[in-house]
Amino acid sequence: MGVQVSHSETTSDSRLPSLSEPGSLSQTTQLRNVAIVAHVDHGKTTLVDAMLWQSGTFRSNQDVRERVMDSMDLEREKGITIMAKNTAVRYGDTRINIVDTPGHSDFGGEVERTLRMVDGIMLLVDAAEGPLPQTRFVLSKALELGLPAVVVINKIDRSDARPQQVLNDVYDLFIDLEASDHQLEFPVIYAIAREGRSALSAEGPVGDLRPLFEAIVSHIPPPGGHGADPLQVLVTNVQPDSYLGPLAVGRVIQGTLRTREMVTLCHRDDSRTRVQVNALFVYEGLERVEVSEAGPGSIVAIAGMEGIGLGETIADAENPDPLKPISVDEPTMSMEFRINDSPFSGRAGRFVTSRHLRERLRKEATGNLSIRLEETDSPDRFLVYGRGELQMAILIEQMRREGYELSVGMPQVLTRKIDGEVQEPYEAALIDVAEEFMGLVVQKMGIRRGLMTRMVNHGSGRVRLEFSIPSRGLIGYRTEFLTDTKGTGILTHLFDGYRAWAGTIVHRTTGALVADRGGRVTGYAVVNLQERGELFVGPGDEVYRGMIVGENSRDADLDVNVTKEKKLTNMRSSTADNFEKQVPPRRMSLEESIEFVRDDELIEITPSGFRLRKRHLDPNDRKRTTA
Numbered sequence: 001m002g003v004q005v006s007h008s009e010t011t012s013d014s015r016l017p018s019l020s021e022p023g024s025l026s027q028t029t030q031l032r033n034v035a036i037v038a039h040v041d042h043g044k045t046t047l048v049d050a051m052l053w054q055s056g057t058f059r060s061n062q063d064v065r066e067r068v069m070d071s072m073d074l075e076r077e078k079g080i081t082i083m084a085k086n087t088a089v090r091y092g093d094t095r096i097n098i099v100d101t102p103g104h105s106d107f108g109g110e111v112e113r114t115l116r117m118v119d120g121i122m123l124l125v126d127a128a129e130g131p132l133p134q135t136r137f138v139l140s141k142a143l144e145l146g147l148p149a150v151v152v153i154n155k156i157d158r159s160d161a162r163p164q165q166v167l168n169d170v171y172d173l174f175i176d177l178e179a180s181d182h183q184l185e186f187p188v189i190y191a192i193a194r195e196g197r198s199a200l201s202a203e204g205p206v207g208d209l210r211p212l213f214e215a216i217v218s219h220i221p222p223p224g225g226h227g228a229d230p231l232q233v234l235v236t237n238v239q240p241d242s243y244l245g246p247l248a249v250g251r252v253i254q255g256t257l258r259t260r261e262m263v264t265l266c267h268r269d270d271s272r273t274r275v276q277v278n279a280l281f282v283y284e285g286l287e288r289v290e291v292s293e294a295g296p297g298s299i300v301a302i303a304g305m306e307g308i309g310l311g312e313t314i315a316d317a318e319n320p321d322p323l324k325p326i327s328v329d330e331p332t333m334s335m336e337f338r339i340n341d342s343p344f345s346g347r348a349g350r351f352v353t354s355r356h357l358r359e360r361l362r363k364e365a366t367g368n369l370s371i372r373l374e375e376t377d378s379p380d381r382f383l384v385y386g387r388g389e390l391q392m393a394i395l396i397e398q399m400r401r402e403g404y405e406l407s408v409g410m411p412q413v414l415t416r417k418i419d420g421e422v423q424e425p426y427e428a429a430l431i432d433v434a435e436e437f438m439g440l441v442v443q444k445m446g447i448r449r450g451l452m453t454r455m456v457n458h459g460s461g462r463v464r465l466e467f468s469i470p471s472r473g474l475i476g477y478r479t480e481f482l483t484d485t486k487g488t489g490i491l492t493h494l495f496d497g498y499r500a501w502a503g504t505i506v507h508r509t510t511g512a513l514v515a516d517r518g519g520r521v522t523g524y525a526v527v528n529l530q531e532r533g534e535l536f537v538g539p540g541d542e543v544y545r546g547m548i549v550g551e552n553s554r555d556a557d558l559d560v561n562v563t564k565e566k567k568l569t570n571m572r573s574s575t576a577d578n579f580e581k582q583v584p585p586r587r588m589s590l591e592e593s594i595e596f597v598r599d600d601e602l603i604e605i606t607p608s609g610f611r612l613r614k615r616h617l618d619p620n621d622r623k624r625t626t627a
């Protein structure tokens with residue numbers, strides 16, 4: 001939980017505020033723990049901004065950037081939340097701990113474990129888009145844990161908002177997910193998170209966020225647990241800290257944590273270790289504030305917890321009684337991570353060996369419950385298991401920025417064999433497009449073995465289509481879908497269980513243009529080759545043999561010479577007009593590259609950028625393996 005903290009305020013603990021003094025905030029009736037959950041982009045982080053402002057966390061003249069909780073570089077660049085993060089605000093006498101969560105389905109694991117920290121959720125739903133697959137996923141997880149919800153219909157300022165219908169859909173969703181009677185009695189708040197405004201009815205006067213704060217205080221129960229009981233802290237995150245060592249973040253379920261006291265770390269494998277609480281923090285706005293003790297319901301960060309793992313329990317020193325360890329849904333896909341062994345290896349990166357790669361991936365698997373690492377028979381090759389292409393792309397991008405070089409293969413789905421039948425993961429895909437694109441989308445989904453299960457026409461010119469489709473079929477489809485719908489379509493999907501293997505699905509119908517020798521790309525070669533397909537390189541770029549330099553318009557690979565110089569005898573014809581005819585190269589993003597590569601290809605990743613290549617750089621090796 002990447003809340004940025006200044007360590008300068010750390011002082012000796014004797015004068016620190018205690019969270020369990022009578023009359024202080026720790027009286028659990030004055031505490032609420034709530035997670036904000038929704039489908040991607042429905043406005044969670046924006047709403048947290050507004051809650052921070054209106055609870056007086058910032059000075060009125062303070063310069064605070066938008067979506068301040070999205071503090072990671074990649075979160076800001078991509079405009080999405082990747083990691084769940086904690087903050088706390090005050091409303092009157094009540095302290096409200098809020099956990100902002102990511103809405104993208106690849107990061108569903110973050111949400112799952114976050115829900116174990118809270119006593120209720122704010123379920124945000126876009127007033128135009130309505131409940132989408134991730135709304136369903138997060139709500140089902142919350143309902144399973146017995147949590148109550150406050151429903152926030154957000155973005156009622158949208159011109160296409162249809163809050164009443166959306167609310168009906170939300171009720172249907174609760175019923176469909178078998179919510180209890182109590183869970184069905186959720187309060188509803190209508191909001192414009194971007195303006196920090198809310199109301200109790202869709203037509204009602206829109207004021208500040210007081211109705212939302214009131215709904216949280218009255219509908220979400222205060223934490224249970226007794227301060228005098230043996231200690232139990234559920235660890236939901238472990239973050240490295242260069243000053244304090246590993247910080248365990250979690251919730252005090254019962255008992256009281258005190259600095260300098262001994263505790264027992266109860267590990268997943270039933271082993272135990274005893275350590276001392278070196279320092280204890282709670283969240284306050286965007287800061288971490290040191291305290292001397294913390295009671296039930298507190299969300300804390302604890303220093304000195306060397307060796308603690310995610311989902312494990314910090315328990316009483318004498319009477320350790322561990323909680324059930326947190327588990328999250330199984331991964332559905334894997335990707336091969338290997339060292340970079342291209343001819344350009346080591347040019348740009350600081351960490352290039354298999355040892356570096358293994359250590360980094362191990363660290364990731366320890367700190368992220370939804371990522372698993374498997375070693376292979378080769379020390380240069382690892383299998384990383386996770387939930388989706390975006391999750392992988394984020395990990396790769398982080399490693400690249402940290403100075404790693406590596407190469408990765410095409411994402412693979414995880415199959416299972418059940419009663420002799422090979423099964424593969426399926427997704428429930430939900431597509432929202434303008435009517436005019438429907439035909440094309442249905443056709444493309446059909447090619448990818450998608451079966452339409454439902455169609456709703458809102459009468460607004462847009463249709464909503466639901467498909468059941470092998471996860472495999474969706475790999476690589478997003479870019480094509482956006483092109484086909486001129487960027488206006490919405491495509492979301494959610495893992496929907498294992499079913500029979502659907503047979504062959506053609507992932508890419510085009511071949512690659514492959515450099516047949518190394519050197520620098522010439523403008524002359526570019527002009528001659530661009531009729532064959534689309535080039536990924538431009539004049540001056542350095543290439544090596546076996547590197548993919550473009551997409552062939554035919555289905556087979558083609559070896560080409562992109563370094564060809566014009567013959568001297570042709571010198572008289574102008575070289576300038578060559579440049580005019582040049583089509584600029586297509587520079588693919590990492591996600592696009594991941595969608596593009598086939599099984600016999602790799603993406604080479606370095607701090608200075610990435611390239612596509614054939615697994616076998618030597619054309620003779622390639623012929624041998626395909627023969």
Ligand SMILES: Nc1nc2c(ncn2[C@@H]2O[C@H](COP(=O)(O)OP(=O)(O)OP(=O)(O)O)[C@@H](O)[C@H]2O)c(=O)[nH]1
Binds near residue numbers: 044
């Ligand atoms: N029109 C309108 N736009 C809003 C409102 N609230 C948020 N937005 C916009 O919706 C977009 C997504 O907002 P975020 O707060 O990042 O959404 P999020 O739910 O945190 O997204 P993830 O964390 O990636 O799942 C941003 O462009 C916001 O400006 C609103 O009330 N009305």
Ligand SMILES: [Mg+2]
Binds near residue numbers: 100102103
């Ligand atoms: Mg967000």
